[in-house]
Amino acid sequence: MPKVKIKRKSTAVDMTAMCDVAFLLLTFFMLTSNFIQKEPVAVNTPSSISEIKIPDRNIISILVDAKGKVFFGADGQENRVQLLTKMGAAYNVTFTPAELKEFSLVNKFGVPISLMKSYLALKSEERDLPQNALGIPCDSLDNQFKSWVSIAKGVNREYRIAIKADQATTYPVIKKLMGSLQDINENRYNLLTSLKNTPDYE
Amino acid sequence: MSEVAAETQVKQKGKTKKMSTRVDFTPMVDLGFLLITFFMLATSMSKPQTMEIAMPSKEKVTEEDQTKIKASRAVTILLGKENKVFYYEGTRENNIDPVVNQTDFSPTGMRQFLIKKNYEIMVKVRDLKTKKDSKNLSDEDFEKQKQEIIGDKKAPIILIKGTVDSSYKNLIDALDEMAICNIGRYAIVDITPFDLELLAKKL
Numbered sequence: 001m002p003k004v005k006i007k008r009k010s011t012a013v014d015m016t017a018m019c020d021v022a023f024l025l026l027t028f029f030m031l032t033s034n035f036i037q038k039e040p041v042a043v044n045t046p047s048s049i050s051e052i053k054i055p056d057r058n059i060i061s062i063l064v065d066a067k068g069k070v071f072f073g074a075d076g077q078e079n080r081v082q083l084l085t086k087m088g089a090a091y092n093v094t095f096t097p098a099e100l101k102e103f104s105l106v107n108k109f110g111v112p113i114s115l116m117k118s119y120l121a122l123k124s125e126e127r128d129l130p131q132n133a134l135g136i137p138c139d140s141l142d143n144q145f146k147s148w149v150s151i152a153k154g155v156n157r158e159y160r161i162a163i164k165a166d167q168a169t170t171y172p173v174i175k176k177l178m179g180s181l182q183d184i185n186e187n188r189y190n191l192l193t194s195l196k197n198t199p200d201y202e
Numbered sequence: 203m204s205e206v207a208a209e210t211q212v213k214q215k216g217k218t219k220k221m222s223t224r225v226d227f228t229p230m231v232d233l234g235f236l237l238i239t240f241f242m243l244a245t246s247m248s249k250p251q252t253m254e255i256a257m258p259s260k261e262k263v264t265e266e267d268q269t270k271i272k273a274s275r276a277v278t279i280l281l282g283k284e285n286k287v288f289y290y291e292g293t294r295e296n297n298i299d300p301v302v303n304q305t306d307f308s309p310t311g312m313r314q315f316l317i318k319k320n321y322e323i324m325v326k327v328r329d330l331k332t333k334k335d336s337k338n339l340s341d342e343d344f345e346k347q348k349q350e351i352i353g354d355k356k357a358p359i360i361l362i363k364g365t366v367d368s369s370y371k372n373l374i375d376a377l378d379e380m381a382i383c384n385i386g387r388y389a390i391v392d393i394t395p396f397d398l399e400l401l402a403k404k405l
Contacts, residue, residue: 015227022234029238033245046371048378050253064370162252167371171281171364174373178257178390187259190252193374 040108040128041065046167047196054190058158060149063108064165068173069135070145073108074152074159080104082155083148087113090147095120110135113144138180145177150184161189253377258389277319277360279312279376280397283367287312287376288401302404307375316383319358326351327384352386360388363397 034056043065063071074083084103088095091113095103102120110133111119119132126132138145153159161181165174181189280288285307290300305311317324327348334344362376373390380388 015231019227019231019234022231022238026234026238026241029241029245033241033247034249035244036246045250046374048251048253048374049381050251050378052252052254053249054252056249164250165370167369169370170366171368171370171373172366174370175364175392182257182259185259187257188254190254191374191377192250192252195248195251196378 037107038128039063040071040110040133041069043164043166044168045164045192045194048193049196050193051195052190054162054192055160058156058160060152060159060161061108062145062149062161062163062177063110064163064169064173064177065135066166066168068169069110069133070138070177071108071110071133072136072145072148073106074156076156077104079152079155080106083152084116086151086155087148088116090151091144093117112137112142138176143180146180146184149181149186153184153186161186162192163189164192253374255377255390275356275359277316277358278397279360279362280393280401281362281364281368281372281376282401283365285369285372285375287372288404289315290400294396299400299403302400304404307372307379312376312379313382316358316360316379316385320383320385323351323354323357323386324384348384349386352384354386357386360385361391362388363391363393365393365398365401 041063043063057075059075061073061075063073065071074080081100081104084095084100093113093116095117099117099120103116105124106120106127109116109119109127112134115134119127122132136145136148137143149161163174163177181187274292276293277289277291280302282288287305287307288302289305289312290302292300294300303315305315330339330344330347330351333339334341339347360380362373362380364373377388379385
């Protein structure tokens, strides 16, 4: 009887296929997803059945946290430089080119214009600390929020306004914002929400 | 692979070594998955949803330009505290106050009332939707015809008024109900002393 020879199989596997799969997935994720924007405060948006997607570009994003603090952000680095220059001119603050450059990299901020200089001097990781996230004043005495929006609109007519507010934000805060927007004749805007299923009545 | 490389080494002893062209891909796979993990964590797939609203402009409107809405068609929704909703139809007539009802945002609450109020239009929109689903209607036409239906003259007009105790979520929920119930005419309006009076009586 011949000896049965047990063939020793190599445990090494050809990794080429796996590598292909990994990079295919990588490509897919890189193409379909977009980076999460860093936000100064965590905001939990209410859900709605609306399925309209927000456009990618030319967005003025207004962030309102649960306590009613308002944050402002406009996209486009060129636009941001112009925006701060004009805003500074309106409030008698002059910014150095270095500060303008720094501002063009800021995604969203929530400081009164008087503190903008010291805010821009901070390191980016210090900016989101609670003591530095003050919110933009938007009451009737000192409505800087209104100025930001109207100047941004002046810089770029294409801007659309998107309001992202927390579920728990009280109605008077929202009303105040809507009132400010109404004052500068911005009557169309978007409210950001997360998705909820539509009930069907068949 | 590694054993193949070993064999060639044994066979070709002394001769110039022929290097195998095979490369071990394991580190590359590691790298690939590492990058995938990074991208999955640092990016988001879904774009945020948005609700488009148009508010009336603040420009002064003269009396005759203003469209006085018929009281019989008006429904006022008051957003109260703790997600409570109050609604009443019409306004004060002959010194008789409208009946204020209390409800909530559950499917059996506010929605039932709005569906009843807007039943004809909802039926029409539903018919239109079945038409669209059976491919007899393009998306554009659907939208156009839907706008025509919900802009019907006889449709109810909803006034949404928030009290100081209500939250943003309540407002979004109320706007959502408008979309669900196919209500074409609604507005977010400031609360009036009359509404507060009615609310105070109800509570």
